[in-house]
Structure formats: structure tokens, C-alpha cells
Amino acid sequence: MYWQEEARCGSDSTGWARAGWLHTRHGSVPTPTFMPVGTVGTVKGITTDALRSTGAGIILGNTYHLMLRPTAERVHRLGGLHRMMDWPGPILTDSGGFQVMSLGPLRQMDEDGVTFRSHIDGSKHRLTAESSTDIQFKLDATITMAFDECPALPATKETLETSMERSMRWAARSREAFKARPGYGQFGIVQGGTEEDLRKRSVKALRNIGFEGYAIGGLAVGEGQELMFSTLDFTIPELPADQPRYLMGVGTPDDLLGAVMRGCDMFDCVMPSRAGRTARAYTERGTMNMRNARFADDTRPISPDDDSPLAGRYSRAYIHHLFRANEMLGPMLLTWHNLAYYQRLMRQIRSAIIDGTLPALAQKLRADWSKGDWTEEEFPKPQFTL
Amino acid sequence: MYWQEEARCGSDSTGWARAGWLHTRHGSVPTPTFMPVGTVGTVKGITTDALRSTGAGIILGNTYHLMLRPTAERVHRLGGLHRMMDWPGPILTDSGGFQVMSLGPLRQMDEDGVTFRSHIDGSKHRLTAESSTDIQFKLDATITMAFDECPALPATKETLETSMERSMRWAARSREAFKARPGYGQFGIVQGGTEEDLRKRSVKALRNIGFEGYAIGGLAVGEGQELMFSTLDFTIPELPADQPRYLMGVGTPDDLLGAVMRGCDMFDCVMPSRAGRTARAYTERGTMNMRNARFADDTRPISPDDDSPLAGRYSRAYIHHLFRANEMLGPMLLTWHNLAYYQRLMRQIRSAIIDGTLPALAQKLRADWSKGDWTEEEFPKPQFTL
Ligand SMILES: [Zn+2]
Ligand SMILES: [Zn+2]
Numbered sequence: 149m150y151w152q153e154e155a156r157c158g159s160d161s162t163g164w165a166r167a168g169w170l171h172t173r174h175g176s177v178p179t180p181t182f183m184p185v186g187t188v189g190t191v192k193g194i195t196t197d198a199l200r201s202t203g204a205g206i207i208l209g210n211t212y213h214l215m216l217r218p219t220a221e222r223v224h225r226l227g228g229l230h231r232m233m234d235w236p237g238p239i240l241t242d243s244g245g246f247q248v249m250s251l252g253p254l255r256q257m258d259e260d261g262v263t264f265r266s267h268i269d270g271s272k273h274r275l276t277a278e279s280s281t282d283i284q285f286k287l288d289a290t291i292t293m294a295f296d297e298c299p300a301l302p303a304t305k306e307t308l309e310t311s312m313e314r315s316m317r318w319a320a321r322s323r324e325a326f327k328a329r330p331g332y333g334q335f336g337i338v339q340g341g342t343e344e345d346l347r348k349r350s351v352k353a354l355r356n357i358g359f360e361g362y363a364i365g366g367l368a369v370g371e372g373q374e375l376m377f378s379t380l381d382f383t384i385p386e387l388p389a390d391q392p393r394y395l396m397g398v399g400t401p402d403d404l405l406g407a408v409m410r411g412c413d414m415f416d417c418v419m420p421s422r423a424g425r426t427a428r429a430y431t432e433r434g435t436m437n438m439r440n441a442r443f444a445d446d447t448r449p450i451s452p453d454d455d456s457p458l459a460g461r462y463s464r465a466y467i468h469h470l471f472r473a474n475e476m477l478g479p480m481l482l483t484w485h486n487l488a489y490y491q492r493l494m495r496q497i498r499s500a501i502i503d504g505t506l507p508a509l510a511q512k513l514r515a516d517w518s519k520g521d522w523t524e525e526e527f528p529k530p531q532f533t534l
Numbered sequence: 535m536y537w538q539e540e541a542r543c544g545s546d547s548t549g550w551a552r553a554g555w556l557h558t559r560h561g562s563v564p565t566p567t568f569m570p571v572g573t574v575g576t577v578k579g580i581t582t583d584a585l586r587s588t589g590a591g592i593i594l595g596n597t598y599h600l601m602l603r604p605t606a607e608r609v610h611r612l613g614g615l616h617r618m619m620d621w622p623g624p625i626l627t628d629s630g631g632f633q634v635m636s637l638g639p640l641r642q643m644d645e646d647g648v649t650f651r652s653h654i655d656g657s658k659h660r661l662t663a664e665s666s667t668d669i670q671f672k673l674d675a676t677i678t679m680a681f682d683e684c685p686a687l688p689a690t691k692e693t694l695e696t697s698m699e700r701s702m703r704w705a706a707r708s709r710e711a712f713k714a715r716p717g718y719g720q721f722g723i724v725q726g727g728t729e730e731d732l733r734k735r736s737v738k739a740l741r742n743i744g745f746e747g748y749a750i751g752g753l754a755v756g757e758g759q760e761l762m763f764s765t766l767d768f769t770i771p772e773l774p775a776d777q778p779r780y781l782m783g784v785g786t787p788d789d790l791l792g793a794v795m796r797g798c799d800m801f802d803c804v805m806p807s808r809a810g811r812t813a814r815a816y817t818e819r820g821t822m823n824m825r826n827a828r829f830a831d832d833t834r835p836i837s838p839d840d841d842s843p844l845a846g847r848y849s850r851a852y853i854h855h856l857f858r859a860n861e862m863l864g865p866m867l868l869t870w871h872n873l874a875y876y877q878r879l880m881r882q883i884r885s886a887i888i889d890g891t892l893p894a895l896a897q898k899l900r901a902d903w904s905k906g907d908w909t910e911e912e913f914p915k916p917q918f919t920l
Contacts, residue, residue: 190856190863197843198581218830218855226833226851227918234847288920444604447612457583461620465612469604470576476862477576532613534674 149173149291149333149360151392151413155502164384164411167501170206170392172290173331174230174238177205179392179413180498182404182490183240184421188213189223189233192421193476193483196235201457202484203491206237206290208416211244211283215273216266220286228288240416241289243280243322243337245296246365246396257297259314277321281334285327292334293363294322301341301369308341315339316353323357333360335394341366342375344382351386361392364412368397377406384411401430401493402517405510408497420490424483427471431489434517438482443468447529452522456488535677535719535746537565537778537799541888550770550797553887556592556778558676559717560616560624563591564884565778565799568790568876569626570807574599575609575619578807579862579869582621587843588870589877592623592676594802597630597669601659602652606672614674624676626802629666629708629723631682632751632782643683645700663707667720671713678720679749680708687727687755694727701725702739709743719746721780727752728761730768737772747778750798754783763792770797787816787879788903791896794883806876810869813857817875820903824868829854833916838908842874 149172157165170177184191184199187210191199199207209229214220226232229239248255248262255264261276280295296315299307319336326334336354340346354362364383367376380395387393394414395407404415420430427438431451436443438450446464454460462481470478493513500509535558543551556563570577570585573596577585585593595615600606612618615625634641634648641650647662666681682701685693705722712720722740726732740748750769753762766781773779780800781793790801806816813824817837822829824836832850840846848867856864879899886895 188855188859188861189852190861193862193866195584195863195866217859218851222831222851222855224920225831225918226849227916228920231918232849232852232855286920445608445611463612463618465604465608466575466618469574469608469618473574473603475574475576476579476865477581479862480579480581480866530613532611532617534610534614534672 149331151179151361151390153390157409157501157504157506165409165497165501165506166411166413167498168392168413170238170413171331172238172333173329174236174290175205177238178498180404180408180494181205181414182494183208183414183416184487184490185210185416185418186233186235186239188217189229191483191487193425193479194421194487196233198457198484199235199487200237202488203495204237204487206414207235207239209239209241209287209289210247211241211280211287212247214241214287215244215275215283216268220283224286224288230288238290239288240291240335240394240414241284241287241293242396243284243293243295244275245280246298248275249298249300261295277318278325281322281325290332291361292326292332294319294334294336294359296337296339296365298339298366298369299341301366301371303341305341305343305346308339308343308346312339312346312350316350319354320357323359335359335361335363335392337363337365337396338383338387339366342371342379347379347383348386351383355388359391361394362387363394363396365396367395368399368403373403373406376403377410380407380410380412387411401490402514404490404493405497405513408501409506409510420486421483424486425479427478427482429467429482430486432513432516433519433521436521438464438467438478439471440468447532448527450485451489452527453492454485454488455492456485458485458488535559535717537747537776539776543795543887543890543892551795551883551887551892552797552799553884554778554799556624556799557717558624558719559715560622560676561591563624566790566794566880566884567591567800568880569594569800569802570873570876571596571802571804572619572621572625574603575615577869577873579811579865580807580873582619584843584870585621585873586623588874589881590623590873592800593621593625595625595627595673595675596633597627597666597673598633600627600673601630601661601669602654606669610672610674616674625674626677626721626780626800627670627673627675627679628782629670629679629681630661631666632684634661635684635686647681663704664711667708667711676718677747678712678718680705680720680722680745682723682725682751684725684752684755685727687752687757689727691727691729691732694725694729694732698725698732698736702736705740706743709745721745721747721749721778723749723751723782724769724773725752728757728765733765733769734772737769741774745777747780748773749780749782751782753781754785754789759789759792762789763796766793766796766798773797787876788900790876790879791883791899794887795892795896806872807869810872811865813864813868815853815868816872818899818902819905819907822907824850824853824864825857826854833918834913836871837875838913839878840871840874841878842871844871844874
């Protein structure tokens with residue numbers, strides 16, 4: 149697995165943004181890329197065909213959920229995650245670390261790893277650098293993540309330091325346990341909270357170990373966009389220029405734009421799919437709550453800029469009706485719509501990087517997001533006669 | 535709207551089965567045909583693209599549900615049901631009669647119509663032959679159903695007779711209220727329970743009024759297959775040979791087969807879609823409960839005979855996993871699978887009518903349904919190596 153640069157921005161404010169290709173055993177993906185989250189072997193509410201139609205190139209699976217159900221052994225017997233869920237493209241799996249940490253009283257940590265109880269049936273399980281890496285092997289993850297510890301924020305610098313150092317020891321053990329195969333890769337995870345010296349030490353430790361890519365973990369956990377961006381500002385320049393950079397758990401369209409401009413190539417977030425299930429639509433004009441009564445007779449599609457297979461086929465009024473009637477098709481169509489929007493956004497950003505027009509695009513995107521819904525002059529309501 | 539015969543079976547036991555085409559304003563549909571039920575403007579859990587991929591040609595909408603939400607007026611403003619739900623093919627709407635009758639204490643009937651309270655918000659509504667027909671016009675139904683009364687069974691012959699006679703008066707008023715348009719049509723509904731003389735009188739009354747097709751109502755309400763079939767045996771010969779016959783609310787694959795052999799052309803039933811949401815799979819070997827633990831490691835697809843776009847893509851183990859994990863994709867894929875099975879069955883039956891091999895097919899279908907799941911010799915489990 150390797151990453152290849154195609155273009156890079158030159159101007160001051162966007163100097164770090166870059167377009168490239170991630171070449172893997174399961175296909176090549178243009179970057180920057182947004183990875184929809186397929187927690188337990190399915191991106192909730194959408195078929196893999198529909199997912200492909202949005203332009204999604206790589207998706208994410210969750211080790212914690214999959215190890216509990218259907219279990220790594222079973223996924224392996226079913227031919228791996230790609231075969232099982234009919235997604236032939238690349239899949240990145242997280243290490244389970246982040247999700248196990250958030251179990252709170254259900255988990256106990258020691259130097260070697262974490263013991264925890266399943267949220268499903270209370271059964272006892274253990275994750276270590278070695279077992280997490282082995283599980284991801286069994287899942288047939290295209291990209292395996294190193295096992296790491298994510299301290300809850302806010303935390304003292306001392307806590308952050310102790311935790312980061314342990315994560316670096318776990319990263320070395322994860323690398324040791326990783327079985328290198330052509331077209332497969334493993335990413336290390338930079339920790340250290342928002343502390344510059346810790347982040348730099350973490351990068352150094354990971355580069356000494358050596359991975360096919362680097363993730364920035366421990367952000368997007370409530371610290372706010374400003375602190376997240378400033379952390380990227382001092383972390384990204386430390387990372388190798390010829391390898392992919394993955395900002396974990398991010399984010400809003402505006403987060404993605406800012407992070408790409410700071411040099412990040414890969415992202416994942418449950419936001420667009422979760423919003424789709426709760427009637428929130430992402431658009432070029434910000435988000436809309438499709439349950440809102442103002443949509444009941446709105447004959448327009450959600451967005452005039454939609455170029456997905458859904459474009460122009462469903463009115464806002466119909467989507468509104470489906471959510472009001474608690475019909476499954478509401479979440480199905482809106483998840484599709486939102487993931488299509490995220491992919492469209494990434495394509496626009498990527499094109500602008502290649503064309504050297506990212507600053508202008510960024511300005512336009514931000515202005516549009518804050519404008520609110522299209523007026524009827526901008527986007528007239530179709531009138532139907534029967 | 536008209537129906538055209540393509541082939542008819544000649545032998546004694548299948549003399550009434552026929553293949554044909556239903557030509558409508560919204561396209562032509564090969565018959566016999568099974569209509570998936572799209573209660574409130576969506577066939578639950580499936581996109582219209584997926585529905586088309588199964589071979590479905592015509593779907594059903596429910597007047598009762600649609601008049602309450604989003605309302606007939608709103609559907610009309612949204613361009614009609616076809617435009618609203620992105621189903622350009624023909625749509626048959628029921629009259630609301632059957633569903634209003636089943637509201638029990640929430641409804642009150644008189645000679646003119648029915649007053650009832652909405653199951654959603656308790657609001658008061660009224661349906662008459664005229665208003666039902668008008669609502670179906672507003673919905674842009676390709677096929678409008680006459681407003682009828684469906685007595686609860688068992689009922690005395692007197693009750694059945696009084697009710698049938700009222701339904702015939704309502705049928706005349708429905709016809710009066712129907713706006714004829716090229717490619718659109720209206721069906722009368724034969725009532726009379728399982729009483730031969732009542733059914734014959736009902737057919738006569740409807741033929742005197744004159745419709746583009748005839749439905750057999752008041753069956754599949756618990757009377758059992760034998761009584762349903764014997765009622766068809768004396769009712770179907772009374773109906774015009776050159777017009778379509780629709781058996782309402784039917785049924786299991788075996789019901790469909792037997793009813794086609796008795797001369798029925800059209801069917802609707804929630805069974806395949808409802809079963810899809812509750813983990814029950816329809817196959818050439820009967821039904822299977824996909825939650826059953828025996829599927830947890832079953833690497834085979836649900837059926838080796840599947841020729842739908844889903845064929846061979848998802849293992850039984852994966853479908854099992856999705857239902858165990860309460861993932862939406864389980865109901866989505868199994869609804870698709872079941873509707874594909876129903877359409878496949880109708881295609882097989884239709885081909886056999888044209889080829890003159892229906893008796894042999896019927897024998898094989900029935901034998902297979904009773905065999906139970908394929909053995910591993912008949913249908914080996916794929917082995918995956920990673
Ligand atoms: Zn997120
Ligand atoms: Zn039924």
C-alpha cells in the first residue's frame with residue numbers, strides 16, 4: 149500500500165493541501181477522501197451499491213463491534229469483511245482502542261492492554277496491541293490501525309504524556325504483530341492531546357517505528373475547531389510528506405475543508421449517516437431538518453447541486469412525509485443523500501487543489517454554508533399539473 | 535387501459551390459467567402479476583430502483599393511509615403518487631373500504647358511506663363512493679378501485695347478502711364518480727363471501743355497470759385456502775374472459791399458483807415485504823427464519839436459484855448477522871430478496887402458461903416447497919481462504 153501525490157497547493161494559506169492517490173490491494177482511492185463508517189459490517193441504512201454510487205472509495209469498520217458480533221473468526225470464515233459485506237474496495241479498521249476506552253466502568257486498563265465487558269451481553273473480552281492487530285488481520289482490513297489509548301479530555305499534561313508514551317509502546321508492539329502483505333498497510337496514531345511537544349515526540353516515535361501512513365488521534369473529542377486546527381498546524385509538518393495522513397473522527401464539512409487545507413488526506417465520521425437517520429440533511433447551504441413543517445409542500449429536491457443518482461427524484465415534501473410516517477425509506481434516502489454530499493464536497497475540494505483554486509473554493513463554500521436554504525428565486529419550486 | 539391475452543392453458547386442471555398484458559397509461563405489465571404493497575407512498579424498506587430490479591411491474595397504494603398522510607390534496611400538489619415516490623409504472627390504489635372496515639369501533643357505517651377516526655391522531659374523516667373515487671383521482675391512480683364494504687367473517691348469509699347489495703350500489707356510484715381517461719381504468723369488486731349465488735349476483739351487477747377489470751374481494755380473510763379456491767372455481771367463469779381479474783390480498787406462493795390456475799391475473803399481499811422485515815426468507819424450498827442459529831456460519835446465499843441483482847452477493851451468515859445486530863440493512867436486503875422471489879415465481883408461472891407446461895411446473899413447485907432447505911450436497915457451502 150502506498151500513497152502518491154498528484155498535486156499540492158502553493159499559496160500560503162493552503163500550502164499543505166494536497167491531492168493524491170492511495171493505492172491498495174483493493175483498489176486505488178483519490179485523496180483527500182471521506183470514509184463512511186460501516187461499524188458492524190454495514191454502513192447503516194445503505195447498500196454497498198448505493199454507497200459506490202456516491203463515489204465513496206474506502207470505508208471504515210469497527211474492530212470493537214466486529215470482534216463481539218459476528219466475531220473476527222466468523223468474519224474470517226466468511227471470507228473477510230470485503231466478501232462478507234460485498235464491498236470489494238479498501239476497508240480501514242480502527243484498533244478498537246478508542247471505543248473500548250469509552251466503555252468507562254466496563255473496562256480496566258493495564259500496561260499490556262484492556263479488559264472489558266461487552267455492551268451486548270456483558271461477556272468478558274481483552275484487547276492488546278497483538279490481539280487487536282490479529283483481529284484486524286482476520287477481518288482482512290486493507291489498512292490496520294495501531295492499538296492506542298485515547299485519554300478522556302480535558303486531561304492534565306502529565307496524564308496526556310503517560311498515555312501518549314504507552315500508546316507509542318503499543319504502536320511498536322502493533323507494528324511487530326502486523327503481517328505485511330502487498331497492497332495492505334498499517335497506520336500509526338499520533339497522540340498527545342493539544343500539547344505541541346507531546347505531539348512532536350509522538351510523531352518522532354512513530355516515524356522511528358515506521359508505518360505506511362499516520363493518523364492523528366485524540367482530536368474531535370470536544371476541544372473545539374480552533375484547538376483542533378492549531379494542533380494540526382504544529383503536527384502535520386512533522387509527518388512524512390510522501391505518506392497519507394488520516395484525521396480520525398472528523399467531521400463537519402467545515403472541519404474537513406480546514407483539515408484538508410492543513411494537509412490531511414483521510415477522514416471518517418458517523419455524522420452524515422447518523423444525520424440521515426435523524427432527518428438532518430447536509431447541503432451546500434448548511435443543514436436542514438427535514439421534519440420541519442415548512443417542507444411539507446416543498447416540491448423542490450433537497451439541493452439543486454446534487455449530482456448523485458438521487459438527484460431530482462425526490463421532493464423535500466416526500467422526504468418530509470417519509471420521516472413523519474416513520475417509513476424506513478426516509479433514513480435510507482437521506483443517508484444516501486448525505487453521504488453523496490460529503491463525497492461531492494471532497495471531489496470539489498480535490499479538483500480545486502489540482503486547479504490551484506482552493507482558496508477561492510474555500511471562501512465560496514464557507515459563504516454558502518452560512519447563507520441558509522436557497523430562496524425560491526434562487527431555486528424555484530416546480531409546479532405540477534395533473 | 536385494457537388487458538390482452540397472450541396464451542391460455544388448455545388442459546383440464548389448468549384450463550383457466552392465462553398469460554397476458556395489462557396496457558396502461560404508465561406502461562404495460564405482463565400478467566399474471568404480483569403487486570408489492572406501497573402503503574403510504576413507499577414499499578417499506580426498498581427503493582423504487584431495487585423494486586424495478588425485481589421485475590415488479592405494478593404496485594399498490596392504500597387510499598386510507600394516503601388520505602390521512604400526506605393527504606390526497608398534497609399528493610396531488612406533488613404531482614401524483616408516481617411523481618411523488620418516483621415510480622413511473624402503473625399504480626393500483628385500493629378504495630380504503632377494507633382498511634376502514636377493520637378500524638372496528640373507530641368507524642360508523644351508513645348507507646351513504648363510512649365515518650371514521652384516524653388511527654394517527656383521532657381526527658374525524660368520511661369516505662363514500664364519491665370521495666374514495668375522487669381521492670384516487672387526486673392520487674393519480676392508474677387503476678382505481680370501486681368503494682366497497684367488506685363484512686367481517688364468519689357472517690350469516692343474510693349479513694353477506696345485505697352487505698354485497700350495498701357494495702353493488704356503491705360500485706355503481708363509484709363508476710359514476712370515475713373520470714375516464716385514456717390508459718386509466720377502474721375495477722369493480724365482487725363480494726358475497728363464499729356463497730355461490732351471492733357471488734354470481736355480484737358479478738352480474740358489476741358487469742351491468744361495466745368496469746375495465748374485476749377484483750375478487752372478501753377472500754383471504756381467514757376462510758382457508760380450500761374455501762378460497764372453491765369460491766374462485768364458481769366465480770371466475772362468470773367474469774368476462776377479456777378483462778383482467780384481481781384477487782385481493784393474496785397470498786402465499788402456493789395461493790398464487792392455485793389462483794393463477796383458476797384464472798386470476800393480479801395479486802397483492804404484504805406477506806413478502808413484511809416477512810423481509812421479520813427475518814423470514816421466501817425461497818424455492820419454502821421459508822426460512824434467518825435469525826435461526828444454524829445460519830450463523832452458513833456461507834451459502836439464501837437460494838441457488840436467485841437471479842436477482844442480489845444473487846450470490848450476500849451469505850446467509852451475513853443476513854443472519856445483520857438481523858442479530860438489528861441493522862437496517864437486514865430488512866432492506868431480505869425485503870428485496872423476498873420481492874425478487876415473488877416476481878421470479880410469477881415469471882416462471884407465466885412462462886409455463888405460454889409453454890403449456892404449467893401442470894408440470896405446479897407439481898415441481900409444490901414438491902420443492904415441501905422439501906425444506908437444500909442439503910449441502912444439493913447446494914454446497916462455499917469455502918473461503920484468506
Ligand atoms: Zn465524527
Ligand atoms: Zn395478504
